[in-house]
Amino acid sequence: MAVTRNAQKAHKDTAGTKLYGSPSWMELQLESSGFGPIAGVDEAGRGACCGPVTIAACVLPAASLPKLAALTDSKKLTPAKREKLYNVIVDQAVDFNVVHIPAAQIDARGIQHANLSGMRRAVVGLAYPVGYVLSDAMKIPGLTVPQLPIIGGDAAARCISAASVLAKVSRDRLMVELDQRYPGYGLAGHKGYGTKAHSQAIEQRGACPEHRRSYANVAAAHAYWEATQP
Template identity: 50%
Template sequence: MVRGDLFWGLQGALDRRGLGPVAGVDEAGRGACAGPLVVAACVLRPGDAARLPELTDSKVLTAKARDRVYDRVVQRAVDYSVIVIPAAEVDLFGIHVMNLEGMRRAVSALRNTPGYVLTDGFRVSGLPAPSVPVIKGDKAVACVAAASVLAKVTRDRIMSDLHDVHPHYGFDVHKGYSTTDHGAALDTHGPSPVHRWSYANVATAAAAHRVRPPHPVVLTVAALENPSVPIRALGPYVGNNERSAAGTAAKSRGGARIS
């Protein structure tokens, strides 16, 4: 585990020691209760951080700045991939399992196997190259920050498109995160097919509206411990997350490159 205080130095050190190309991996949407989880991997040219002056953690950039950096990263990247994991997979296997699996899929979707992989915060087993997690990697490693921007912009655009299909929820504003307005919309309308029905707030709204999930759901610990979530009311294929799906998910590979 590496602390994120190296200010772009780690990637350069690996490249100089012949351990490149170095791929950075990051996600967007882990904390949302609606919409997909998006994971990206990115390989930059050595020294390209200097040619991307706005590059940093996507969460601290404005939307316009993210779009500018996104375009520059797509233009300059040696290689990149973006993996979109729908809410149904998150509901079945759990967010942490799918976050790790998404990172495996993103690296596997690169055209060439990297020499080294840097991940943002989480240790990931099963990658096709040596790897190390970097705490706050999206602020410390250029290729991780680039992956952060690719994932965030892709997901924001997906959520804006979903707003056109489900305008009641305000996905174009909060992007599926649990804001006060989003909670009010859930209370009023109940969950949509693109919500994460395994999450406590969504499961509670589903039970209140007497609607059942459109796909199999393994409830989160928070949902199971919430007395306002009657499991029987959510349908016949709702399980609990004492049943681990990690083994099944670890065998899964795939994903499409977005370019």
């Protein structure tokens, strides 16, 4: 298919650039070839050691959206800008779906399985029928619609960038809630990532139910806590 053969060119043309609220070259080609609507898919929290991995799928209108002019990879945005864009995306999206895969499932099946399972669930759970799926780097198993994984897709395709923001903000908000449920670990600050202070908190308190026990840093810190118990 032409769009697949031209994918690398499209990626080079758009990767690392601001999208200014407009669809990327790749999205425009897909729409004009009759493959729309297009869903973008991305995750947040893959590298954390506490809390879920969160995956979002997002379908945006084909038209330019000036209010999303600042949209890019969510990791390049400040928390305040992400929150602002999140509200705009929710307001202007044709459809979106956010899925949280909990720590227990990550421990049971591994982060890769959890990530791919969540991506499939995010797409399948969309109420709006889509004609094509663009994802950040990973091919999603079990989809019945055509798809294209793009390395660096969260900075190259508007729909993936939007999904990136939805996933990141949704997960960050959940981690603030978990911080209230499990105080003392600093989850609202580091959002479950493996900082020195986080490891020290586990050593002092033991792991909470939201920690990924299969991760080496969590296992080591929890073992230290167990060894200090009377």
